[in-house]
Amino acid sequence: MxxxxxxxxxxxxxxxxxxxxxxxxxxxxxxxxxxxxxxxLVNKEKAKILALSGIQLSIDRLSVRLEKENSESKKLEIPGTTRQGLGQAQKKPETISSASKLNKELLTRILPVINKWQTVELKESEDGISGKLNICICCENGKLNINKIYDFKKHQFVNSGQIKNDYLKLMQDFFKKMEVFADQKDVMQAFQGYLADRQFPLNETTELLNIKFGYFKENVFYRPSISGEKKQIFLTDLFTVWTQDNKLEPWLLSNSVQVLLGLDANQDNIEKRNQVVPDWISKFKSSFDWSKDWNDILKPVYQREFTSLPHDLVGFLNSTFTAKIFSVISYGTVAGVTQKVYGILQLTTKNDAVEVSLKKLYWL
Known part of the structure; x- marks a missing residue:
């Protein structure tokens, strides 16, 4: 037992x-x-904070304030005279408005980096966090406002059938080129049909995803291409709903618009563009006649002669600088975890300064 x-x-x-x-x-x-x-989860929250900081850095880059002129020099000047003697006529200097000065300063800041990745490597020993921040600033005024080029009451494109500024013809040309990228036919017909069925303007550009066009489902938000990578077109980089007119800002065309127009302003890196931008800006003025000014001012930017552009392109370009809405793509990466955010920024001129406000934020 x-x-x-x-x-x-x-x-x-x-x-x-x-x-x-x-x-x-x-x-x-x-x-x-x-x-x-x-x-x-902790790294995800850190990456979110890092991505949001990219929006703030972009706001800082777009914020411009003019320095006040030296008041002492003004006291020494007597109107209508020179320092050599009273009564001697003084040559009147060319006056530049504060708005033009602000626009030139804004262009100086944004032209080197427009549509390009800016990468910031962070070290915990120096920055308190180890990670990487990628920022890309784009101009919404360099895109087509779908609500401004299409009349939802008449259910037709603006100036359809007209000799000049026919947006139907422009979109037909664009979609014909897009069909090559997408390897899909009759996209323009589907696009027109979708707009014709709507009774009111779009609230978001992404509503266009309802169109049976599979290419854009994988290309919604802009991703700057890497050197040697095939060019692509992105839905929210081609169309917008945020601007106030139907014109394109030629100084700051979006990458997708450039691709469809056969332009290429992204071949240079940021360092090289920093060197040539001052020369471009020196030719800035309050208004432009692009049929005469393109070769002198924008040919160095886009590497294209005016005569090689679509013959009616001038009618779709703003003759004055009107960049007021920008978008920012910001990627924050911490320990292999990436968070992406897309922000819409509005610029307002006030008291000799450009102030920037955040209109909307999208987590991607």
Whole structure:
């Protein structure tokens, strides 16, 4: 009997040890999984904060304030005279409005980086966080406002059938080129049909995803291309609903519009563009006649002669600088976790300064 009891106790002990081993192992794996999840969630929140900081950095870049002129120099000047003697006619300097000065300063800041990735590497020892921030600033005025080029009451494109500024013809040309990228036919017909069925303007550009055009479903928000990568067109980089007119800002055309027009202003890196931008800006003026000014001012930017452009393009370009709405794509990456945010920024001129406000934020 004693031998049987000993054997029973031994088996029971082994069973208990096995059960405890299983429980401990399960608890270990569960805690490891929870710890990994917690680390991922913490890194996700850090990446979100980092992505939002990219929006703030963009606001800082777009904010412009003119320096006040030296009041002491003004005291020494007597109207209508020179310092050499009273009564001697003084040559009147060319006056530049504060608005033009603000626009030139804004262009100086934005032209080197427009439509390009700006990358900031962060180190914990120096910045308090280890990660990477990618920022890309685009101009909404360099895109087509779908609500301004299409009349939802008449259900037709603005100036349809007219000799000049026919947006139907422009869109037909654009979609014909897009069909090459998408390898899909009759896209323009589907586009027109969708707009004709609507009774009111679009609230968001992404509503155009309802059109049966699979290409844009994978190309919604702009991604700056890497060197050697195939050019692409993006829905929210071609169309917008945020601007106030139906014209394009030629200084700051979006990358997708450039692709469809056969232009290329993105071949230079930021460092090289920083060197040539001052020369471009030196030719800035309050208004432009692009049929005469293109070759002198924008040919160096887009590498195209005016005669090689679509013959009716001038009618779709703003003759004055009107960049008031910008968009920002910001990627924050921490420990392999990336968070993406897309912001719409509005510029307002006030008291010799450009102030920037955030209109809308999208988490991608």
């Amino acid at each position: 004693n031998k049987k009891s000993s054997g029973y106790i031994l088996v029971l002990t082994l069973l208990v040890i096995s059960v405890l081993t299983i429980l401990v192992t399960q608890i270990f794996y569960q805690s490891s999984s929870n710890l990994s999840l917690m680390n991922t």
